[in-house]
Amino acid sequence: MWNLFIIATLWDNPKVLRGAWKMENLYDKLWRQHLVHTESDESDSMSLLYIDRHLVHEVTSPQAFEGLKLAGRKPWRVDSILAVADHNVPTTDRSHGIADPTSRLQVDTLDENCDEFGITEFKMNDLRQGIVHVIGPEQGATLPGMTVVCGDSHTSTHGAFGCLAFGIGTSEVEHVLATQCLLMKKAKSMQILVDGELGYAITAKDIALAVIGRIGTAGGTGYAIEFAGSAIRALSMESRMTLCNMAIEAGARAGMIAVDQTTIDYIKGRPFAPRGEHWEKAITFWRTLKSDEDAVFDQVVTLDACQIKPQVTWGTSPEMVTTIDGRIPDPLQITDKAKRQDVEHALEYMGLMPNTPINEIFLDKVFIGSCTNSRIEDLRAAANVVKGRRIASTIKLAIVVPGSGLVKHQAEQEGIDKIFREAGFEWREPGCSMCLAMNDDRLAPGERCASTSNRNFEGRQGPGGRTHLVSPAMAAAAAVAGHFVDVREI
Amino acid sequence: MEKFHFCEGLVVPLDRANVDTDAIIPKQFLKSIKRSGFGQNLFDEWRYLDHGEPGMDVSQRKLNPDFILNQPCYKSAQVLLARANFGCGSSREHAPWALQDYGFRVIIAPSYADIFHNNCFKIGLLPIVLDARIIDQLFLEVEATGGYFLTINLAAQTVTTPSGDAFRFDIDPFRKQCLLNGLDEIGLTLQHKEKIRQFEQKRRIEQPWLFL
Numbered sequence A: 001m002w003n004l005f006i007i008a009t010l011w012d013n014p015k016v017l018r019g020a021w022k023m024e025n026l027y028d029k030l031w032r033q034h035l036v037h038t039e040s041d042e043s044d045s046m047s048l049l050y051i052d053r054h055l056v057h058e059v060t061s062p063q064a065f066e067g068l069k070l071a072g073r074k075p076w077r078v079d080s081i082l083a084v085a086d087h088n089v090p091t092t093d094r095s096h097g098i099a100d101p102t103s104r105l106q107v108d109t110l111d112e113n114c115d116e117f118g119i120t121e122f123k124m125n126d127l128r129q130g131i132v133h134v135i136g137p138e139q140g141a142t143l144p145g146m147t148v149v150c151g152d153s154h155t156s157t158h159g160a161f162g163c164l165a166f167g168i169g170t171s172e173v174e175h176v177l178a179t180q181c182l183l184m185k186k187a188k189s190m191q192i193l194v195d196g197e198l199g200y201a202i203t204a205k206d207i208a209l210a211v212i213g214r215i216g217t218a219g220g221t222g223y224a225i226e227f228a229g230s231a232i233r234a235l236s237m238e239s240r241m242t243l244c245n246m247a248i249e250a251g252a253r254a255g256m257i258a259v260d261q262t263t264i265d266y267i268k269g270r271p272f273a274p275r276g277e278h279w280e281k282a283i284t285f286w287r288t289l290k291s292d293e294d295a296v297f298d299q300v301v302t303l304d305a306c307q308i309k310p311q312v313t314w315g316t317s318p319e320m321v322t323t324i325d326g327r328i329p330d331p332l333q334i335t336d337k338a339k340r341q342d343v344e345h346a347l348e349y350m351g352l353m354p355n356t357p358i359n360e361i362f363l364d365k366v367f368i369g370s371c372t373n374s375r376i377e378d379l380r381a382a383a384n385v386v387k388g389r390r391i392a393s394t395i396k397l398a399i400v401v402p403g404s405g406l407v408k409h410q411a412e413q414e415g416i417d418k419i420f421r422e423a424g425f426e427w428r429e430p431g432c433s434m435c436l437a438m439n440d441d442r443l444a445p446g447e448r449c450a451s452t453s454n455r456n457f458e459g460r461q462g463p464g465g466r467t468h469l470v471s472p473a474m475a476a477a478a479a480v481a482g483h484f485v486d487v488r489e490i
Numbered sequence B: 001m002e003k004f005h006f007c008e009g010l011v012v013p014l015d016r017a018n019v020d021t022d023a024i025i026p027k028q029f030l031k032s033i034k035r036s037g038f039g040q041n042l043f044d045e046w047r048y049l050d051h052g053e054p055g056m057d058v059s060q061r062k063l064n065p066d067f068i069l070n071q072p073c074y075k076s077a078q079v080l081l082a083r084a085n086f087g088c089g090s091s092r093e094h095a096p097w098a099l100q101d102y103g104f105r106v107i108i109a110p111s112y113a114d115i116f117h118n119n120c121f122k123i124g125l126l127p128i129v130l131d132a133r134i135i136d137q138l139f140l141e142v143e144a145t146g147g148y149f150l151t152i153n154l155a156a157q158t159v160t161t162p163s164g165d166a167f168r169f170d171i172d173p174f175r176k177q178c179l180l181n182g183l184d185e186i187g188l189t190l191q192h193k194e195k196i197r198q199f200e201q202k203r204r205i206e207q208p209w210l211f212l
Ligand code: SF4
Pocket: A086, A087, A131, A132, A133, A152, A154, A370, A371, A372, A431, A432, A435, A436, A453, A454
């Protein structure tokens, strides 16, 4: 059957035929397999790409549903959509609903739209509710070989499963709802090769920040990134998601990792995953989802895994990052005028003096959560550090916000919540929370936070708030010490 | 989508690289379920001295006199001159909505973040890429000249300065047609309805697990 399908596809499309002769990387394959129509034979021509999975949340969808209805249209394929409210939901007691009327209206609007069209939605008090990028994989709704889109830039997360996954704007959300397709041009391909063994307590978050430190936040612009190499192969699915999640912070819309046994083992038995005869067929196909040997990339970046140290951002962009044994840069040492101004500006906002050692930065708050680092493995890693310890008396608030109700439940089964609570952390309900502070969880002006999230932009965690991005273990260690410390030394 | 042919617009220079979407429109304003009204909160944290929340009467708020958009000579600017990697960060289309609602019709920068760049085209806001050296020159000219206008001709793909220098910019032909004619992309895609159905049918047979 497969052969027949391939022949049929080749027959239909001479461009595909030509493509099939040459070695393909993973991105080439995923692109070709979803190509419905292309305007011309040029490699950069506008193409129509089929979308398999559409994840929807409350912030970027209301205007899309409204547009759809105004045009008298209906969703093309309701069974491709999975919806959840995550950005606006409170992480404290939910039994009385959402207090803020504008947040409530947005969540209610999602509920109404989903009910109207019969879209599967995990409502706020459903145990399966959580951050959209945590629940997709958790449910098996993200499967290898899919195109996955969501009105959210961190959709790149799902590329960990050998998917082509990327964030879209609201007009495109409407376009996918109405047509099951997107109009786009093929990106260039970049391979990021990380070989060797990661050191003790070094995580995917450190790899991600090290990559961004190297190529910059615009380094991946116009590219789809594939992460490869022995260090990547050795990562768990949770870690792979962390890494692909941050691909957007390097400017790449999509990050991806080839399918292997780790991928397949993770998916098996999840609610939306194929079963029985379909399962066998599926895994045979999924195993083909990797770059051909000798496939070419437009750019290759290599990193030595054993050189990566714990990373801490010091500025207002994820590329403003250094290692735990580093110091705050000195603008006087920077010759490029624009760069120097950027750094000066960032240091002023962050309230930091040049040349300060990173481990002398004291914190007010600690946030463990977000679609980058709120999965069970993240919580275990952080709990491991705080076990039997107390957070420093100078820390005003330390919170753990699990990525989903199911993650929270599992953590409670393992007694992880108790470890955090005993150490002085607050244990919250799942959602985006202090990653972008659309609900009540936020920093006050001037407050400094060690955060496991993905963006340290000005005001991201609350107006005037100062964010340092780190791994869960580093955040936990900082909570205990009150300032940044090398997690490898405690 | 609004048609775009031509714009002769006052230019405001925003001399900062990596302007992110959180800066363009802070998240508290994302709670709106409407598409309009974001202009008054464009660059909210830079533009006002107090902290803005949805529903506040902006006429009562204190403007930050140092912020470039607040300087009287740039009032009613239609062209935003920006630096590299403009619009990085989130996928929020609220960022282009806010720029357009404020009155901008064109952005000129050496580079943009992908999703933002894409989102602009969807609503008829034209994001032009010019070489960094030309951008440097434009910054110098704008900052030296009061009331600096640029003329943007989409059909000819040119940006023309008051002294008559014309710079050509690239644009994808499909996007250009969509802008010139104000085309509805969904309508265009639906012209391929049959092809989409056939593709889907084949997929349903080959990978039935993708269909619930
Ligand atoms: S956790 Fe943060 S980055 Fe992730 S979807 Fe929510 S707001 Fe966006």
